[in-house]
Amino acid sequence: MVQGLPSNSEKFVKVTRWKTCLAGVLGLMLCLSGNESVQATTGGSPYEVPQVLDADGDPNNAIVETWIVAVQTSVNLGNAGTANNAMAFKSCSDQQLSNCTTPGIPGPEFRLKVGNRVKVHYVNNLPTSGLTPEANVSGIHWHGIELNNASDGTEVTQPAVSPGGTFLYDFIVSRPGIFWYHPHHHSSTNQVFKGLYGSIIIEDNQGYEAQLRNSGIIPSAEQTKTLVLSDITVCQSSNPDTYADGLPHVSVIDSIGLNKWQINYSNHDLTQTPRILCEDYPLDANGVYTAVPYSPGNIPNVQSPSLTGRMSEGFTVLTNGVNVGGRSLNIQKIAGEVVWTVGALESEAQTLDVQAGQGLRLQIVNPSPVRHMRLRLTDAGGTQVFLYRIGGEGGLLNNPVIEGGVVGGFDFEYEAGEILIPPAGRADVVAAIPTTGGAIQVNSVLTLWQEDFQRVLDTWSWTPTVPVMHLKVTSEAGSYSIGTGTALLANTGGAVTALNILTGNLELGKNEQGSTNPDIQLTFWANNGAFQASIDGVPMPRDFTGLGKDGMASQGNPFYLASSRHAALSNTLELMVTNTTGAHHPFHLHGFSFQPKSLTSTIGGPSYNFPYFEFRDIVDVPAFSTLTFRVSLDDRPTTKKSVGGGLGRWLFHCHILPHATFGMMSELHVHK
Numbered sequence: 001m002v003q004g005l006p007s008n009s010e011k012f013v014k015v016t017r018w019k020t021c022l023a024g025v026l027g028l029m030l031c032l033s034g035n036e037s038v039q040a041t042t043g044g045s046p047y048e049v050p051q052v053l054d055a056d057g058d059p060n061n062a063i064v065e066t067w068i069v070a071v072q073t074s075v076n077l078g079n080a081g082t083a084n085n086a087m088a089f090k091s092c093s094d095q096q097l098s099n100c101t102t103p104g105i106p107g108p109e110f111r112l113k114v115g116n117r118v119k120v121h122y123v124n125n126l127p128t129s130g131l132t133p134e135a136n137v138s139g140i141h142w143h144g145i146e147l148n149n150a151s152d153g154t155e156v157t158q159p160a161v162s163p164g165g166t167f168l169y170d171f172i173v174s175r176p177g178i179f180w181y182h183p184h185h186h187s188s189t190n191q192v193f194k195g196l197y198g199s200i201i202i203e204d205n206q207g208y209e210a211q212l213r214n215s216g217i218i219p220s221a222e223q224t225k226t227l228v229l230s231d232i233t234v235c236q237s238s239n240p241d242t243y244a245d246g247l248p249h250v251s252v253i254d255s256i257g258l259n260k261w262q263i264n265y266s267n268h269d270l271t272q273t274p275r276i277l278c279e280d281y282p283l284d285a286n287g288v289y290t291a292v293p294y295s296p297g298n299i300p301n302v303q304s305p306s307l308t309g310r311m312s313e314g315f316t317v318l319t320n321g322v323n324v325g326g327r328s329l330n331i332q333k334i335a336g337e338v339v340w341t342v343g344a345l346e347s348e349a350q351t352l353d354v355q356a357g358q359g360l361r362l363q364i365v366n367p368s369p370v371r372h373m374r375l376r377l378t379d380a381g382g383t384q385v386f387l388y389r390i391g392g393e394g395g396l397l398n399n400p401v402i403e404g405g406v407v408g409g410f411d412f413e414y415e416a417g418e419i420l421i422p423p424a425g426r427a428d429v430v431a432a433i434p435t436t437g438g439a440i441q442v443n444s445v446l447t448l449w450q451e452d453f454q455r456v457l458d459t460w461s462w463t464p465t466v467p468v469m470h471l472k473v474t475s476e477a478g479s480y481s482i483g484t485g486t487a488l489l490a491n492t493g494g495a496v497t498a499l500n501i502l503t504g505n506l507e508l509g510k511n512e513q514g515s516t517n518p519d520i521q522l523t524f525w526a527n528n529g530a531f532q533a534s535i536d537g538v539p540m541p542r543d544f545t546g547l548g549k550d551g552m553a554s555q556g557n558p559f560y561l562a563s564s565r566h567a568a569l570s571n572t573l574e575l576m577v578t579n580t581t582g583a584h585h586p587f588h589l590h591g592f593s594f595q596p597k598s599l600t601s602t603i604g605g606p607s608y609n610f611p612y613f614e615f616r617d618i619v620d621v622p623a624f625s626t627l628t629f630r631v632s633l634d635d636r637p638t639t640k641k642s643v644g645g646g647l648g649r650w651l652f653h654c655h656i657l658p659h660a661t662f663g664m665m666s667e668l669h670v671h672k
């Protein structure tokens with residue numbers, strides 16, 4: 001399999017490329033391998049991400065100016081092979097696009113400080129799709145950034161950029177945290193699935209974080225890694241056989257001896273198997289059935305244009321665009337206890353060197369259209385190593401938190417010390433690598449696993465538990481520790497405080513249509529009675545080929561006006577999101593980070609009150625529960641004036657992208 005290709009090579013190289021495995025009875029594997037030429041673009045270390053190129057070459061300058069170019073290209077996914085029709089971002093430091101990073105998955109990372117001005121010349125160099133309407137229109141949404149409305153990059157703030165076109169985004173970043181960027185036009189599901197995403201890490205400009213690093217309270221810059229954890233499906237030469245357990249993304253055999261993907265394939269009629277996506281029901285980029293199957297090595301389109309449809313997780317999990325390689329694992333229930341037995345790594349598995357006793361900080365982004373990333377770190381003996389969340393979408397927390405478990409009767413549906421990152425969510429996580437002893441020895445390997453999660457009530461996604469990071473112990477260094485009592489921002493001038501004083505409510509301005517109900521309903525029905533993901537039951541037909549193109553009834557006018565909310569700039573509001581469905585929905589608000597207060601059951605179950613203050617833009621709302629949050633509609637500069645950037649049209653939606661496309665989307669309009 002593909003190994004160790006240089007990260008900046010655009011040459012044609014001869015590599016061992018394909019491997020076809022057939023699982024026989026008794027688990028015997030038959031594997032065939034061969035050679036072919038591929039254009040290697042990425043496929044480097046899974047533990048590094050490329051960085052944005054700044055026009056002035058000075059990363060300390062307060063202005064970061066770059067050209068972000070979207071292209072269709074061949075991308076090396078490491079152990080998962082090569083995707084020939086991936087979509088990838090590159091960053092160039094000049095208008096001629098002559099000095100650029102290699103296009104890859106993920107796109108280049110922005111590392112910024114609060115107060116930086118970001119000027120991005122977006123260049124859509126995707127090929128024309130040959131479809132009517134054109135499907136490769138695009139743009140960039142700066143997810144979570146509280147920027148000026150004109151730079152928000154959505155279908156209600158700017159026209160889509162056609163292939164060959166450009167658009168200038170120009171904004172100032174105001175809040176520290178982990179953010180990301182991705183297209184939003186034309187539902188964006190296919191483009192995100194094919195690789196158009198990148199991370200944004202913003203540090204405060206008061207020195208709080210630097211102080212915590214310098215004093216050893218949080219790990220050093222060298223001990224900090226960006227992990228963009230995504231998923232993808234690449235068609236193979238013979239589906240579904242090449243998705244047998246010879247592939248590195250399949251590593252769990254459950255207690256009844258089945259690989260979970262097999263359950264996925266055979267038992268779930270709502271899932272998109274590779275065979276359905278690649279061969280049986282291939283879709284074009286407008287969601288229309290096309291009789292032509294995908295060639296091996298191509299990523300299929302996944303977004304159907306209808307109001308409901310098949311959707312599921314991608315079949316291979318990627319760490320910074322690369323599959324890190326498998327490891328055997330057996331999870332059993334023994335006397336009521338779940339026991340993890342961790343075995344050998346595949347020979348292709350890629351490890352990161354760590355020292356026993358060090359701290360490790362992971363800044364994690366989940367750009368997957370559908371998959372929740374449920375993460376658990378274990379040592380080589382299967383013993384869990386706790387992950388502490390020190391921050392995420394709104395910068396550092398006052399103190400680290402342990403997430404998951406059952407808190408006051410409220411069941412998070414994942415275990416304490418694990419981290420759950422819903423689609424589009426981010427987490428800033430620290431683990432203390434234990435000192436040597438037991439299963440922690442020099443040359444032993446810890447693994448960070450991505451586990452299946454019950455995102456639909458009482459049922460699993462039936463995705464296998466797979467490694468997303470392998471940590472190889474090379475030596476011993478100190479005895480780093482962290483706990484919920486560790487002071488992060490708590491004792492600094494930057495401590496996060498509650499949004500306490502409410503100053504207004506939703507209100508309709510002159511000639512405005514919409515709802516003034518502060519409780520936004522996430523619904524799986526439309527007011528015509530049909531099954532349809534929606535907000536308040538308001539349908540949003542989204543047929544890319546006809547009326548309703550891109551959710552618009554006519555230029556700039558969405559179908560969902562009846563569910564839109566309106567409020568005046570500079571007010572602090574308390575709003576709710578009630579999930580009336582039996583599935584989780586990660587709720588995302590554009591333009592304004594909000595403080596979650598509580599999750600309460602609508603069916604008489606326990607509630608959870610957030611015991612800490614944090615600014616978020618994604619909160620996963622469990623089935624049949626209500627999220628209550630507070631939001632301050634703060635103003636910010638426009639591209640030309642010092643005020644008024646907070647005014648305008650800000651989408652809110654479920655970030656399971658097919659749900660948003662089917663209609664679980666509306667907007668908050670902020671007026672004067």
Ligand SMILES: [Cu+2]
Pocket residue numbers: 584585586654655656659660664
């Ligand atoms: Cu949803």
